[in-house]
Amino acid sequence: MNTNFYFTLFSNCIPVKGAVRSIICDLQRGSYLFISNDIVDVLASCETMPIFKILDYYRNINEVELEILFNQLIELNLGHYCENPDRFPKINTQFNSPYEILDCIIELSDCNLKYIDNIFESLTILGCQTIELRTYSHFSLEKIEIFLSKLNLTRIRNVELIVCHSQLETSNAFEAILKKYPIIETLVIHSADIDNCKTIGASNLIFTTQIITSSSCCGNISKEDFKINLPFYLHGIKNNTCLYKKISIKANGDITNCPSLEKTFGSVIELSLEQALNTTGFKELWSIKKDDINICKVCEFRYICSDCRAFLNDVYEKPFKCSYDPYSPSFHNLS
Numbered sequence: 001m002n003t004n005f006y007f008t009l010f011s012n013c014i015p016v017k018g019a020v021r022s023i024i025c026d027l028q029r030g031s032y033l034f035i036s037n038d039i040v041d042v043l044a045s046c047e048t049m050p051i052f053k054i055l056d057y058y059r060n061i062n063e064v065e066l067e068i069l070f071n072q073l074i075e076l077n078l079g080h081y082c083e084n085p086d087r088f089p090k091i092n093t094q095f096n097s098p099y100e101i102l103d104c105i106i107e108l109s110d111c112n113l114k115y116i117d118n119i120f121e122s123l124t125i126l127g128c129q130t131i132e133l134r135t136y137s138h139f140s141l142e143k144i145e146i147f148l149s150k151l152n153l154t155r156i157r158n159v160e161l162i163v164c165h166s167q168l169e170t171s172n173a174f175e176a177i178l179k180k181y182p183i184i185e186t187l188v189i190h191s192a193d194i195d196n197c198k199t200i201g202a203s204n205l206i207f208t209t210q211i212i213t214s215s216s217c218c219g220n221i222s223k224e225d226f227k228i229n230l231p232f233y234l235h236g237i238k239n240n241t242c243l244y245k246k247i248s249i250k251a252n253g254d255i256t257n258c259p260s261l262e263k264t265f266g267s268v269i270e271l272s273l274e275q276a277l278n279t280t281g282f283k284e285l286w287s288i289k290k291d292d293i294n295i296c297k298v299c300e301f302r303y304i305c306s307d308c309r310a311f312l313n314d315v316y317e318k319p320f321k322c323s324y325d326p327y328s329p330s331f332h333n334l335s
């Protein structure tokens with residue numbers, strides 16, 4: 001090892017320090033690696049000091065140990081030696097979206113079906129490109145198709161459809177929907193008899209035995225749902241990952257930040273989504289980032305974890321439905 005050199009992590013590999021351990025998030029490959037908090041401190045110093053100075057500064061680490069660590073990180077494609085770290089600038093953390101709304105959740109219902117043209121027109125004006133359409137109980141495929149058939153008149157490019165498994169619909173019917181509407185990225189069938197997952201064209205068809213009877217079934221935080229990518233990370237360091245630029249329409253037409261939140265900002269029956277968006281308080285929760293939330297702010301997963309601001313007593317509280325304790329650090333069973 002040439003101790004005149006520096007060792008730096010690649011710019012897409014971001015260390016995130018927790019209460020008792022840390023991770024390196026590889027935002028390009030969508031993975032993370034656990035490391036100790038001490039190593040994170042050493043790696044932070046490596047950005048400004050050549051290796052010989054690191055050895056001088058951290059007297060408890062010898063050259064062999066440091067070389068083993070660096071070689072492990074190189075083998076995992078997380079970092080490299082270099083002569084001049086200034087040639088490898090950090091990722092630009094500016095996250096600016098020209099769109100007023102990024103995500104929309106619509107609970108499929110006869111009411112929303114009646115106002116769907118107005119809803120989609122508003123979403124087009126607001127620039128929304130991602131939508132989740134969901135039902136908690138049986139809703140006919142014919143009516144679902146009316147929603148889907150109008151999507152090509154909008155700017156929406158990513159669609160997740162969550163429907164209830166029903167004896168009236170066969171697996172073939174769901175596959176036919178995916179073939180007919182390739183805009184659907186994922187079709188989730190909840191309350192199914194078995195857990196199963198398959199790919200139809202470029203879409204995912206997921207059957208889950210999870211029973212989703214209402215929006216109160218949402219908000220679970222689990223490691224399976226962690227999102228490890230650059231846009232999510234950039235979004236998470238500045239804004240609320242769950243609610244920022246999101247709008248939802250409940251089955252009765254009420255406009256909310258999220259279907260699980262009770263506070264409404266009008267109804268699609270009487271006002272447009274643009275008007276609801278400009279109602280006092282609509283954007284209030286958008287800026288609550290993980291670094292502002294008690295306990296989450298010391299969690300090593302805070303920039304890859306979806307948040308939930310619905311099931312809590314206080315808006316700065318850790319989500320009730322998260323079983324992770326960054327101090328233990330482990331996931332517990334939720335009672």
Ligand code: SF4
Pocket residue numbers: 221290295296299300301302305306307318319322323324325326
């Ligand atoms: S403690 Fe907070 S940041 Fe950590 S996993 Fe739970 S909700 Fe996510």
